[in-house]
Amino acid sequence: MPKYAANISMMFNELPFLDRIDAAAAAGFPAVEFLFPFDYKAEDIAARLKASNVTNVLFNMPPGDWAKGERGIASLPDRDDEFRRGVDTAIAYAQTLGTRHLHVMAGLVPPDASSGEYRSRYIANLNYAAARCAPYGITVLIEPINSRDMPGYLLSRQSDAHDIRKLVGAPNLKVQMDFYHAQIMEGDLATTFKEYRDHIGHVQIAGVPERHEPDTGEVNYAYLFGLLDELGYQGWVGCEYRPAKGTVEGLAWLNTIGQMRSD
Numbered sequence: 001m002p003k004y005a006a007n008i009s010m011m012f013n014e015l016p017f018l019d020r021i022d023a024a025a026a027a028g029f030p031a032v033e034f035l036f037p038f039d040y041k042a043e044d045i046a047a048r049l050k051a052s053n054v055t056n057v058l059f060n061m062p063p064g065d066w067a068k069g070e071r072g073i074a075s076l077p078d079r080d081d082e083f084r085r086g087v088d089t090a091i092a093y094a095q096t097l098g099t100r101h102l103h104v105m106a107g108l109v110p111p112d113a114s115s116g117e118y119r120s121r122y123i124a125n126l127n128y129a130a131a132r133c134a135p136y137g138i139t140v141l142i143e144p145i146n147s148r149d150m151p152g153y154l155l156s157r158q159s160d161a162h163d164i165r166k167l168v169g170a171p172n173l174k175v176q177m178d179f180y181h182a183q184i185m186e187g188d189l190a191t192t193f194k195e196y197r198d199h200i201g202h203v204q205i206a207g208v209p210e211r212h213e214p215d216t217g218e219v220n221y222a223y224l225f226g227l228l229d230e231l232g233y234q235g236w237v238g239c240e241y242r243p244a245k246g247t248v249e250g251l252a253w254l255n256t257i258g259q260m261r262s263d
Contacts, residue, residue, distance in 0.1 A: 001225050001226075001229060001258060002225055002233065003031070003236055004031070004236070004239055005030075005032055005033045005057045005058070005237065005238045005239065006020075007034065007238050007239055008021065008024055008033070009033075009036075009240075010240055011024070011241070011247045014246065014247065017034075018040065021049060024054060025052035025053065025054045027251060029239075030054065031057045031236060032054055032057070033056065033057050033058040042093045043096060045096075049098070055098065056097045056098065057202075057236045057238070058238060059090075059099060060102070060103045061089075061090040061102055061103065061129070062086035062089060063105045064076070064079070064082075070108070071105055071106075071108050071150060072105025072106050072108075072154075073086070073105075074122050074129075075106045075109070075118040075125070075154050076107045080124075080125065083129075084125075087128065087129050087133070101141055101201060102129075103141045103143060103176060103202075104125070105143075106118075107122075107153075107154060108151075108152040108153055109153075109154050110152070118154055119154065122154060126140065130168060134170070134172050138172065139172045139173075139174055141176040141202055143175070144158055144181055144185065149184075158177060161175045162175055165199060174199055174201030175200055177203050178203070178206075179205050180204065180205065180219075180240070189224060190227055193228075193231070194231065197231055197233065202235055203235060203236070204240040205221060205238070205239060205241065206242075207241060210244070211241055212242060212244040212250070213241055213243065213250045213253050214239070215252070215253035216244070221253075225258065
């Protein structure tokens with residue numbers, strides 16, 4: 001079965017952020033992912049990862065002013081300089097943490113704006129990010145996000161993301177397939193994964209529709225985990241869900257449908 005990374009921005013929220021790394025290790029997770037590390041010193045995070053023998057597999061580049069509702073700046077007008085500084089900041093953190101995947105959030109398109117202009121700027125900034133990350137062995141990821149949870153986000157379907165990936169044409173640019181978002185927007189998860197499997201750099205999971213543990217809701221994750229193995233998917237599966245009651249209390253799915261491995 002796949003190898004899982006705990007998303008400690010959502011899981012183990014009963015604890016302070018750095019302590020979640022230890023908790024994930026204690027629960028058997030060999031890896032973690034998180035949204036943003038920038039409120040903490042990279043050296044402090046790296047020390048916790050090393051002490052717990054846990055790998056960080058993914059985080060997001062700086063998204064702009066998250067508290068004010070921004071969800072990425074890569075497509076926004078007049079933010080190119082800020083975006084490029086964010087790329088450098090993310091690379092520096094990734095070098096310290098040993099992270100090999102960085103997600104670039106596209107941003108929100110105002111209802112009265114031209115999505116084509118935002119898309120063009122996004123493509124240009126992805127070209128820059130991929131070129132900057134390549135010498136460090138870092139893969140840049142883009143992710144479609146469902147329009148119910150994040151109205152106005154530039155990317156909402158897997159086909160949109162792969163069209164952009166093709167236009168950029170960088171070998172270290174891949175698409176992140178979150179089965180939760182994809183189920184809400186388009187369904188047909190198995191066929192979609194099969195179509196794009198060579199260009200999917202990371203997978204994330206959550207139950208649909210409540211975004212709780214993956215053994216709840218309408219998605220047959222046991223089948224999908226078997227499919228990932230059958231197709232030889234070697235990447236990580238990020239557990240980006242909100243525990244329904246408590247993180248540890250909700251981990252029974254690992255023994256029923258998950259069968260976690262760490263190789």
